[in-house]
Amino acid sequence: MLQITALHYIYLIFILLVITFMVYKKDTSLICIIGIFVLGLVATGSVYQSIMAVFNGLAYAIKELLGTILIISIIVGMGSVLEKTGINQEMVRPFLKLIKTPSLAYWIIGLVMMIISWFFWPSPAVALIGAIFAPVAIKAGLPALAVAMAMNLFGHGIALSSDLVIQGAPKLTAGGAGIEVAEVIRASIPLTIVMGLVTTVTAFILINKDMKRGILKVKEQIKEDNIKKESPLSLYYRKLFAVLIPIVFALDIVIMQAYKLQGGDATALIGGTALFILILILLFSSKTKAIDEVINYLIEGLQFGFKVFGPVIPIAAFFYLGDEGFLKIIGEFLPKNSTGLVNDLGLALSQIVPVNRVLSAASLTTVGAITGLDGSGFSGISLAGTVAKIFGTALGRGTATLTALGQQAAIWVGGGTLIPWAVIPVAAICKVSPFDLARKNLIPVVIGLVVTTIFAMFII
Template sequence: MVELTTLHLIFSLFLGFIILFLITRQDTSLICIAGVFALALVATGTLTGSISGIFNSFSYAIKELTPTILVISVIVAMSKVLEQTGIIDVMVKPFEKLMKNANVTFWVVGILMMIVSFFFWPSPAVALLGAVLLPLAIRSGLPPIGVAIAMNLFGHGIALSGDFVIQGAPKITADAAGLPVSEVVSASVPLVIVMGAVTTITAFIMLKRDMKRGKIDTTPTVNAEVKKEAGLLKSWQRRLFAILIPIIFGLDIVAMFYFKLQGGDATALIGGTAVIILLFLSMLTYKKKGLEKVTESFIDGFQFGFKVFGPVIPIAAFFYLGDSGFFQILGNALPANSTGIVNDLGLALAHSMPMNSGVAAGTLTLVGAITGLDGSGFSGISLAGSVAALFSHAIGGGAAVLTALGQVSAIWVGGGTLIPWALIPVAAICNVSPFELARRNLIPVVVGLVVTTIVAMFLI
């Protein structure tokens, strides 16, 4: 086991402060920067090194987040052109009868997000569905934060934690636990169902309660500044493009499946397609002014993207120091056998607990949650598999259930529904604060993890 050092203690201390700030609805940027400074000061031993560490951590965070910033920016730019030309209104028509009110819309948006995410993971699904469904969802009475909650819990929560189709997550955890992938997938089915049902129902009840109390702003804010311009396209052209654009993105889905594109590759395909659609529509619609409009759209999109991501960069910088980013930013100040601060903390917790089925299940949930704090969800699930194998030997069984429980916990926390910077894709598309989304997800996800852990105790 890795020996815990002052760096582990400092990270844990500031992590506690960050959670406290989030719960009390305080901005966490300052405390995150202070955490980076403290870690850098201990790691480098010099004042200049600690000051440089702040800038280097910001630079690293921006580099890691750039693909997400880009895809959000171009999707927003494209969606503005679709709104200006009125194409978006034609595209959402088929859903109008289905999405009659806020109650129905919450579940329709969530289920559609879950289905697409099962096949292509949540990030591309956010880009595919967000721009089309959001205006209609808001029109039906569901506020932007409600749309964000539905898309996030069903996509980054249910679909990603089970990962039944692509099976990237269960492959990692199963290999670490020394189990067949099919065994982990089977064991995860009841846990994913329980976690998904408890979390989404709790979130829905809390959302409806706050809407009735007037605590949620239901004013449409997404692209509210976009004004439709009459006469840009004829009605038959709007109908044609309303059909062609979904077909084009549908071909992207086929390409993802055929060429086995996942994660960043799938997101890049969606982003590139959005750029081409933006270019074509701008030139066709605005003709001689098309070149100007293309540049205008990109400026609007990138302004939006960096405005949304700006407050999150300090938080991302701190949490990257909890993962492998530490070694690239601050060097080799951790023990030689360390794989990152959050993994070390999770492993230390696992080795410090007495063993029985109840304690094993509770510890796996905590280990998964701790390793998910880096905002990745996937970086720590191999540790969850290893710990599950260790615990199953100690209690005489339950390896698959424990492995699945660690996987579900890590991905729900870090994949992400609770770490603000991991929530950016959904928050950006819906134009809501990732911090507010994290706060609203906190109670439903914690309740879901508690109930799922109790269910797992009986399945071991």
């Protein structure tokens, strides 16, 4: 018979502490490190083994996340090369002829931002297309704040919360929930569609109303000087690469479908492709200097990758203890019949709390939103996966859907749509106030989360 021990209570207490610290916008890394130490101390009764457990936990988390960190780093490096060579300008130039009205500007800049963000992540995508599209969109009559909203909602919202190609977010949440990455991705697709449609359509309606009332006005805030940058590549090669790069990534998608590549395999294919594109462009643009330039761009990307994931590592290490990570970080000190701290808590919860689909979905959205309050979107999604597993175990189903729901809420709130310091990249390139941008995003995102949560209640 399953026995709830001090380890379970301590783990639960530290989960609640993490949530509390996030509500008050405090960093949770120290709490997670202390949590690992205390769990190690209670499990082993040894101070030195507990200290070792903290280091082992961080090393285990880095090992689990290394593929994700590496691909993001490579893609950021590649994005930097595309920007400095001017290839990015040629990649988006065909779309510029389509942007003739404010409505077209909103949807085109949003959809292009979403597509590029799936492959390059939103942060590099902001630099990749923002300097080109924003001036054209403003000329078409779309205010700069509306341009920023479109980039935010489609890029940092839809693309980042689903993360269908790079699969960094699903890997974190799946790890916390103890399920396969593919399960989270499948469960997230209907939620992404509902959340994306509700949020972007609501924002579009509100933007049109504000424009008619004169609340949003067009100001020529962004100069087009950025479009005419000097490039080390000739126009011919810029156009050639602008055509080849989307074709190569499209071939990657075909290969993934044909050979059923998912998770780490899909990530490796995209990452390897991006690395070879980076090298090829440098060979054409830097020639003899390419050997030195490759490592410089990789270092630039790695600095970005570890800066983004630095806060995630200790938090992920703590939440990995909820499943098989406990054995690898601390050792075989779980109770005899335990199937993992999270599974045990889920079974105990099912026996004492009348868990249902409504409560479960509402809880995951709330937990996800709270974890996003730190402004990263990623630091707490392992927690969303852990909580989803607790409720999924209690319900006997729906773990993947609940995990995807928590992931959606966390990243929509913290990944760059509602927290002022998280929207700074988009606000900066569109030259608008990050606080104004966060306020304008609030109503569409909240409505989207409510509708998506209700939808999730029916499909769990």
